[in-house]
Every structure is written in C-alpha cells, then in structure tokens.
Amino acid sequence: MKIIVAIKQVPDRDAPVRIAAGSKWIEERELQFAMNEPDAYALEEALELKEKHGGEVIVISAGPERVGTTIREALAKGADRAIHIVCEDLEARDALGVARLLAAAIKQENPDLVLTGLQSEDLGLGQTGVILAELLAMPHSTLILHVEKIDSGIKVKRELEEGWFQSIEMPLPAVLTMQSGGNKLRYATLMGIKRAKTKETRLVAAGDLGAGAASAVVLERIALPRKEKSTQILPGSPKDAAAALVEKLKTEARVL
Amino acid sequence: MTVLFPIPAEPRHFSILEELLFAALAAVSAYGFWRRFGPILNRILQSKKDADFHFFPIGGRVRDFVWEVVFQAKVIRERPLVGVAHALVFWAFCAFALVTLNHCATVFGIGFLDPAGRVGRWYFYFAGIFAVACAAGIAGLFVRRFLVQPKWLGELSWQSGLIALLIFVLMVTYLAAFFVADGSGAVRALWWAHMLTLLVFLPLIPHTKHLHLMLSPFTVFLSRGAFSRIPPLIGDEDFGLVAGKDLTRLVSLQAYSCVECGRCMEHCPANNTGKQLNPKEIVLGLRGYLNEYGPTSEEPLLGKYNAQEAVFQCTTCGACEFQCPVGIEHLPVLIGLRRGAVNTGAWEDDHGAKLFLALERGSNALGISPDERDKFIEKNSLPIFDGTQEYCLWLGCMGSYDPKGREIVLALVRVMRFLGVSFGVLRKERCSGDPVRRLGNDLVFQQLAEANLEALTQNKVKKIVSICPHCVRTIQEDWKAFGTPPEVEHHSEFLARFGDQLPSVKNQETPDQKKIAFHDPCYLGRYRNVYDEPRKVAALAGELVEAPRSRERSFCCGAGGGLSFLGEETGERVSHVRAAELAGTGAGIVGTACPFCNTMFRDALAERGEGAPELLDIAQLAARGLQKDGKG
Numbered sequence: 001m002k003i004i005v006a007i008k009q010v011p012d013r014d015a016p017v018r019i020a021a022g023s024k025w026i027e028e029r030e031l032q033f034a035m036n037e038p039d040a041y042a043l044e045e046a047l048e049l050k051e052k053h054g055g056e057v058i059v060i061s062a063g064p065e066r067v068g069t070t071i072r073e074a075l076a077k078g079a080d081r082a083i084h085i086v087c088e089d090l091e092a093r094d095a096l097g098v099a100r101l102l103a104a105a106i107k108q109e110n111p112d113l114v115l116t117g118l119q120s121e122d123l124g125l126g127q128t129g130v131i132l133a134e135l136l137a138m139p140h141s142t143l144i145l146h147v148e149k150i151d152s153g154i155k156v157k158r159e160l161e162e163g164w165f166q167s168i169e170m171p172l173p174a175v176l177t178m179q180s181g182g183n184k185l186r187y188a189t190l191m192g193i194k195r196a197k198t199k200e201t202r203l204v205a206a207g208d209l210g211a212g213a214a215s216a217v218v219l220e221r222i223a224l225p226r227k228e229k230s231t232q233i234l235p236g237s238p239k240d241a242a243a244a245l246v247e248k249l250k251t252e253a254r255v256l
Numbered sequence: 257m258t259v260l261f262p263i264p265a266e267p268r269h270f271s272i273l274e275e276l277l278f279a280a281l282a283a284v285s286a287y288g289f290w291r292r293f294g295p296i297l298n299r300i301l302q303s304k305k306d307a308d309f310h311f312f313p314i315g316g317r318v319r320d321f322v323w324e325v326v327f328q329a330k331v332i333r334e335r336p337l338v339g340v341a342h343a344l345v346f347w348a349f350c351a352f353a354l355v356t357l358n359h360c361a362t363v364f365g366i367g368f369l370d371p372a373g374r375v376g377r378w379y380f381y382f383a384g385i386f387a388v389a390c391a392a393g394i395a396g397l398f399v400r401r402f403l404v405q406p407k408w409l410g411e412l413s414w415q416s417g418l419i420a421l422l423i424f425v426l427m428v429t430y431l432a433a434f435f436v437a438d439g440s441g442a443v444r445a446l447w448w449a450h451m452l453t454l455l456v457f458l459p460l461i462p463h464t465k466h467l468h469l470m471l472s473p474f475t476v477f478l479s480r481g482a483f484s485r486i487p488p489l490i491g492d493e494d495f496g497l498v499a500g501k502d503l504t505r506l507v508s509l510q511a512y513s514c515v516e517c518g519r520c521m522e523h524c525p526a527n528n529t530g531k532q533l534n535p536k537e538i539v540l541g542l543r544g545y546l547n548e549y550g551p552t553s554e555e556p557l558l559g560k561y562n563a564q565e566a567v568f569q570c571t572t573c574g575a576c577e578f579q580c581p582v583g584i585e586h587l588p589v590l591i592g593l594r595r596g597a598v599n600t601g602a603w604e605d606d607h608g609a610k611l612f613l614a615l616e617r618g619s620n621a622l623g624i625s626p627d628e629r630d631k632f633i634e635k636n637s638l639p640i641f642d643g644t645q646e647y648c649l650w651l652g653c654m655g656s657y658d659p660k661g662r663e664i665v666l667a668l669v670r671v672m673r674f675l676g677v678s679f680g681v682l683r684k685e686r687c688s689g690d691p692v693r694r695l696g697n698d699l700v701f702q703q704l705a706e707a708n709l710e711a712l713t714q715n716k717v718k719k720i721v722s723i724c725p726h727c728v729r730t731i732q733e734d735w736k737a738f739g740t741p742p743e744v745e746h747h748s749e750f751l752a753r754f755g756d757q758l759p760s761v762k763n764q765e766t767p768d769q770k771k772i773a774f775h776d777p778c779y780l781g782r783y784r785n786v787y788d789e790p791r792k793v794a795a796l797a798g799e800l801v802e803a804p805r806s807r808e809r810s811f812c813c814g815a816g817g818g819l820s821f822l823g824e825e826t827g828e829r830v831s832h833v834r835a836a837e838l839a840g841t842g843a844g845i846v847g848t849a850c851p852f853c854n855t856m857f858r859d860a861l862a863e864r865g866e867g868a869p870e871l872l873d874i875a876q877l878a879a880r881g882l883q884k885d886g887k888g
C-alpha cells in the first residue's frame with residue numbers, strides 16, 4: 001500500500017500566544033513548534049498499516065524551512081520519504097489554498113490512501129482534509145480511529161457523538177481524516193533519527209505547483225479572547241439556589 | 257631453635273622418572289587450564305574496545321587495587337566475618353607463591369629455599385602460619401556454604417565443595433611436612449600429594465567461578481574509573497548494548513570475573529521485593545551469552561540469557577556496583593541494555609512512551625503545562641535569575657510541579673533569604689533528563705542536555721544549587737558529554753556550609769522533640785559520597801537515629817532509574833519496605849534530601865496510618881529552626 005500522510009507543523013500546545021503587529025497572525029519568533037497531534041495519530045496508523053501489509057509511507061508537509069524538523073521526526077518514526085512544499089506564507093492561504101498545494105503534489109504520487117489529521121491544533125478548521133479529497137476526486141471519511149485493510153478496500157471505524165461509533169467499508173484510493181487517540185503513539189528513537197538522515201526529502205517550491213494562490217476566505221483579524229471575571233451570589237434556600245445554579249449552568253455557562 | 261621447632265621436610269632427591277612424570281603431569285594440567293582459559297581470554301580480547309577507557313591517571317587505579325585487592329578492604333567491610341575468612345585464604349595464596357615455586361623447582365633439583373637455612377626456615381614458618389589461617393578460613397567458608405546455605409550464594413555447587421576440599425588438602429599436606437621425619441617415605445608422599453592436588457586445581461580454575469583468581473585483580477585495576485560511568489555512544493550505528501558485538505572488553509572481563517558471591521543481589525531493592533531482576537544473574541547471563549554466542553554475535557543480548565522485563569525493574573540505586581568486591585560495574589551494563597532496547601524502539605511500554613513523548617514535545621517529565629511553573633514562581637515572588645545573583649536555584653521537575661517538591665523549594669528559599677544569599681530561578685527550565693538518561697533514551701537526553709546547556713550559558717549561570725540529587729548528578733556528570741556544565745551542588749552541601757549560621761531547635765525547650773531517621777538518597781550517597789552534610793543539617797532539628805541500612809547501604813526508595821514514571825511494580829513495593837524500616841527505628845520524623853524519596857514515602861507512610869512518622873526534607877528541618885526563631 002502506498003500511503004501519503006499530510007502533516008502540519010503547529011505551535012507547541014503550551015506556547016504563550018501573542019498577536020503579531022497587524023493582528024493578522026501570531027508572533028512566531030519565540031515559539032516552539034511540534035507535529036499537529038491528530039496528524040501524529042494519522043502517521044501512527046499509516047506506519048501500522050505498512051508494518052502489517054507492506055508498502056510505502058510518504059510524508060508531505062507545507063510550510064517554511066522550520067517544518068523540516070517535523071518532517072525529520074516523521075521520517076525518524078518510520079516514514080520512508082518526504083515531500084516538503086516550501087511555502088513562506090502558509091498563514092495567508094485559506095483551507096482551499098492549502099488543499100490545492102497538497103493535492104497538486106499528491107496527484108503526482110498516485111497513492112492508495114491519504115491520511116491526515118481531522119483538524120489542526122492552531123486553526124482547528126477541520127476542512128483541509130475534506131477539500132483535499134474533493135480535489136483528488138477520492139471518496140473520504142472523517143474522524144477515523146482505526147483502519148483495517150479488506151479485499152474490497154478498507155474498513156474504517158468512525159467516531160460519532162455520545163460514545164457511538166460507525167463502521168464503514170470503502171474502496172481505495174481514499175482520503176481519511178484521523179481522530180486522536182485511536183492507537184498508541186510511538187516515541188522517536190535514536191536509531192530512527194540516524195536512519196532518517198539517509199531518507200529522501202524532496203523540496204518543492206509552492207509556486208512550482210501551479211496551484212492558484214487567491215483565497216476564497218481571508219483572515220481579517222485575530223485577537224485573544226477577553227477574559228472576564230464575574231461573581232453572582234445566588235439568594236434563597238439551598239434548594240432554590242441549587243435550582244437557580246443549574247439553570248445558569250445550562251443557559252449562561254452552557255456546560256450542561 | 258632447630259631442636260624446639262620442627263622444620264618442614266623436603267624430599268632431597270628425585271629420580272629422572274619422577275622428574276619426567278611430574279613434567280608430563282604438569283604439562284597436562286597446564287594444557288587443561290589453557291584449553292578453557294585461552295578461549296575465554298580470546299573472547300575478552302575480541303570484544304569491542306572501550307571508547308572512553310583511559311589508563312592514566314594511574315594513581316586511582318593503584319590505590320583501588322591496593323585497597324580492594326591487596327588489603328581486601330571491601331570484601332571485609334561489607335561482610336566482616338566472611339570477608340576475613342576469605343582474606344586469609346587470599347593472603348595465604350599470595351604467601352604460598354614462593355612455596356609453590358620452590359616445590360616445583362625441587363623436583364628438578366633447583367630448589368632455592370632451604371628449610372634448614374635461616375631465610376628458608378623463616379619463610380616456611382611464615383607460610384605455615386598462613387596455611388593454618390587458610391585451612392581455618394576455608395573450613396569456615398565451607399560450613400557457611402554447605403550448612404548455613406545463605407540464599408545469596410545460589411544453589412549448592414559441588415564445584416565449590418571440590419575447590420574448598422582441594423585448598424584444604426593443599427594446606428594440610430604443607431603443614432604435615434613439619435611433622436614427618438626427614439628422609440622418610442612420608443615426605444615424598446606428601447610432596448606428591450601436594451603437587452598433584454595443585455595440578456588438579458589448576459585446570460579447574462577456568463571452569464568455575466574461581467577464574468576470579470586470575471581475572472579479578474585485573475578487573476579491579478582496569479575499572480572505568482568512576483561510579484556508574486556510562487560510556488558515550490560512538491558513531492551512527494551504536495545504540496547501546498543490543499547484541500554481542502556491542503559488548504566491550506571491560507564488560508566481557510567483568511562478566512567472567514563474577515565470583516557469584518551474591519552481594520549485589522543481597523542489596524538489590526528489586527530483588528528484595530520479589531521482582532525478577534537479579535544483578536548477579538544479569539552478569540552471569542552475559543557470561544552465558546558470551547560462552548554460547550561470543551563477542552561478535554548479532555544475536556540479541558535480551559533473549560535467552562537476560563530478560564527485558566528484569567532490566568527495566570532496576571532503580572539504578574547502585575547498591576550492586578557499590579558492593580561488588582571484584583570490580584564489576586553493573587550500572588553501565590544495565591543502562592547499556594536499556595539503551596539497546598529503547599534506542600532501537602524494541603521497548604514497548606505505555607508509560608515509557610508517554611514519558612518520552614512528554615519530553616519530546618514539552619519541558620518537563622510530568623507532562624504538565626509550563627504555565628503552572630510560571631504561576632508558582634509568580635505566586636511566591638521568587639526572584640528571576642538575571643546573571644547578577646550568586647546562585648541559580650534549579651527547581652527541577654519536582655520542585656516546579658510536584659506539591660511536595662514545591663514545599664521543599666519554598667523551605668529552602670526561606671532559609672536562603674534568612675542567610676542573605678543572592679539567588680534567582682530560571683524563567684524557563686527543561687527537565688535535566690535524568691529519567692530518560694537512566695532509561696536509555698539517548699535521543700531525548702541529548703536534546704534536553706543541549707537545550708539546557710545553551711539556556712544556562714545564555715543566562716550566564718555560574719553556580720547552581722538544587723534540591724534534587726538526580727538533577728545534581730545529571731547536570732554535573734551526564735551533561736558533560738554535550739558541553740561544560742556550571743558548578744552544581746546539592747542543597748545539603750550548601751546548607752551544611754552555613755550550618756553555624758542556622759539556628760538549631762535543639763537549644764530550645766521542647767519536651768516532645770521527635771527523633772529523626774535520615775534516609776540517604778541513592779544519588780546523594782552512593783553516587784556523590786555525601787553522607788555527613790545532610791545529617792549536619794537534619795541535626796539542627798533534633799536528634800538523629802540511624803536506620804539499619806544507612807549510608808552506603810541505604811535501601812532505595814524505589815523511584816530512581818525512571819521507575820517513578822513507569823507503571824505499577826510487581827511484588828512488594830520498594831517504597832513500602834523502606835518506609836517500614838524507617839518507621840521501625842521509632843523515629844517521629846523521616847528526613848529526606850530528595851523530592852523523589854519524599855514523594856515515594858509520602859504514600860508509603862500515609863498507608864501506615866495513625867502514628868506514622870512525619871515526613872520532612874532537610875530544607876524543611878532547617879527552616880523549622882527559623883520558624884521558632886521568629887526570623888523566618
């Protein structure tokens with residue numbers, strides 16, 4: 001099986017977020033970056049499929065030079081080779097624009113299966129994988145926890161609400177967006193990193209892919225959420241206060 | 257003189273036939289010896305060279321050799337009665353060197369010690385005294401092994417019995433010569449009995465653990481030079497001890513030197529709590545592997561002779577390496593085996609993977625957001641290190657995120673403020689890397705060490721004081737592979753220096769003063785040789801009592817070696833066993849000097865319920881004096 005895993009490098013979850021001048025993006029200078037977690041699960045699933053059924057796992061990622069470290073990590077964990085779409089203005093592109101870049105590079109490879117995380121940890125749009133499937137003219141399924149190879153293609157386990165799961169049989173080639181937690185992530189090993197040095201990372205300039213750059217969606221402004229503190233004392237007997245509290249948790253705080 | 261004291265009778269003349277017979281038998285014996293010893297020596301020499309072995313400086317080597325081999329100091333100190341018995345046997349062997357040579361020479365007519373001459377006579381008496389001592393010693397050891405049967409010695413071995421018998425016979429045949437008439441047939445018979453016993457003994461040496469007779473003096477002399485000295489990985493294909501071809505000469509030499517005394521096993525916390533790990537079996541497993549597969553094999557080391565599960569039960573407390581009388585260094589072997597499993601991804605463990613992933617992405621081993629550390633610093637107004645203060649107070653993962661660790665830090669801060677010492681904490685800290693270093697993950701460890709060294713240089717840190725012996729060890733020793741770490745000391749060393757300035761509660765009238773049982777942390781005691789400083793500090797708060805196993809024999813709390821980050825242990829819980837021992841001293845306070853020990857005992861003592869001793873770090877004990885003083 002030839003599997004392509006599309007990975008995004010995102011700011012580290014614990015990074016302190018500061019808005020850059022112009023309010024169009026965040027200040028990246030002092031940030032640490034890491035592999036998007038759902039993409040890490042996608043990679044893990046791809047590696048397990050390769051271990052079971054043979055084949056090749058190719059990692060693809062778009063972004064500036066720093067994306068190289070995340071690509072190397074993927075190679076260290078067991079991917080066979082990588083494609084780095086060098087792009088300095090990833091944040092200026094919308095989901096359609098990014099999907100176009102990925103699709104243009106992926107089409108050349110003719111994969112059996114494309115895996116990617118269901119959403120990114122920074123923007124969380126959840127769209128890129130789905131648009132990618134359309135552009136590749138492949139069937140897709142989202143929120144996948146587990147992939148099993150069967151004679152007619154693949155059988156996938158999909159997460160629904162309220163603890164329900166759905167089982168779907170699909171033909172190949174296909175695109176799947178993966179949910180976190182479906183399997184156990186492997187750790188990067190010294191041996192993996194040393195071997196990664198010998199694996200190919202093909203650099204492709206974004207401009208060379210012929211994907212149109214004009215965005216359908218433009219990010220106007222980003223801002224930090226306003227944090228407010230407010231205290232309400234609920235009067236009355238404990239019974240009345242409790243009832244009032246439940247009402248507020250349902251309608252105002254919206255946690256019930 | 258010649259009338260009062262008997263002289264040993266020696267045969268004067270041997271026939272040509274006897275000379276030839278002896279020469280033939282000696283040749284057979286030597287061949288038998290070499291047939292077994294040669295391949296062993298070969299296997300040792302064919303092993304990979306040790307990358308970081310330095311013969312010089314030689315002073316330490318000579319000192320250790322004289323102390324441990326010649327004086328048998330470690331043999332005696334750690335098991336006194338048995339040790340003396342062994343020392344007598346060993347010294348007798350040394351004293352007998354000339355006797356044996358002379359005996360061999362006499363058969364060819366070139367004996368050089370004349371029992372009637374002054375030198376000869378005094379020498380034979382001198383050897384005679386040792387013969388008596390040796391006979392007594394070996395008889396005692398025989399009784400211990402076959403009648404007392406301590407479990408450290410393993411299963412009864414007929415080879416040991418045979419060797420004991422041979423040694424006994426050697427001594428008896430020597431001594432008997434003092435009591436037979438010169439020129440009689442008995443003299444010749446005794447000579448032959450003695451020499452035949454020797455010729456039987458010689459080829460048996462490489463077949464049994466008595467090979468240590470030949471090897472252990474070299475093993476002690478050629479040690480790595482420091483406690484738990486972990487060798488560097490060389491080149492792109494070195495991942496630790498994966499297969500036979502990764503075994504180095506020192507490891508092979510040490511594997512063949514094991515005398516199976518079981519001192520390592522006796523003090524191992526894992527072995528004492530029902531786990532599979534047995535440090536003796538780890539070493540003997542390597543010996544078995546070398547005998548079967550050799551030092552160039554690709555066959556995995558963790559397989560037939562050693563189990564992966566056992567290797568990952570080690571807390572790296574170092575009791576084994578510390579105890580070994582023949583110079584075996586268990587820690588580099590155990591960590592090497594772990595490296596082989598982890599660096600190649602062969603170790604599959606959920607908790608281990610979680611730890612590695614937490615440190616791959618994040619800053620600390622606990623997987624907690626660094627915001628929590630920022631909040632702790634802000635809430636307690638801890639000064640930030642800016643290069644102007646004298647000390648950088650290193651919080652470590654436990655000091656930054658663990659509730660008990662934080663209490664220890666705050667107590668130390670109070671004391672440092674009282675002393676007027678300038679200090680600051682780093683804005684950002686990453687884990688020192690101790691757990692991953694001991695678990696054998698060199699990828700993550702290198703990342704952490706390099707990032708930390710760069711941060712410390714940028715922040716102009718010159719001196720570090722830390723509450724955690726693991727951080728101290730890792731920063732001072734393990735980071736050296738990647739740069740030059742700043743000076744670092746443990747807070748017990750720091751506080752002990754100011755001991756006179758710190759008020760003691762003992763001068764005050766407090767009738768309900770509790771006794772303090774101080775628990776020596778492995779990484780402060782055995783690893784760093786610091787035993788008195790924490791006691792000096794703890795003594796500020798009360799009277800000390802010693803636990804049965806203390807100082808270099810301190811029994812591990814169970815957290816080391818990365819184990820506190822792994823799952824539940826099998827068998828009895830090491831921390832509970834140690835907590836019971838500490839509580840059993842009758843002390844009202846258990847004193848610790850390591851946040852890991854503190855965390856382990858917190859749970860273990862809590863489970864003892866009412867009446868369990870209080871648990872306090874030495875920083876908190878020192879701060880107590882401040883409290884009562886009203887100045888803290």
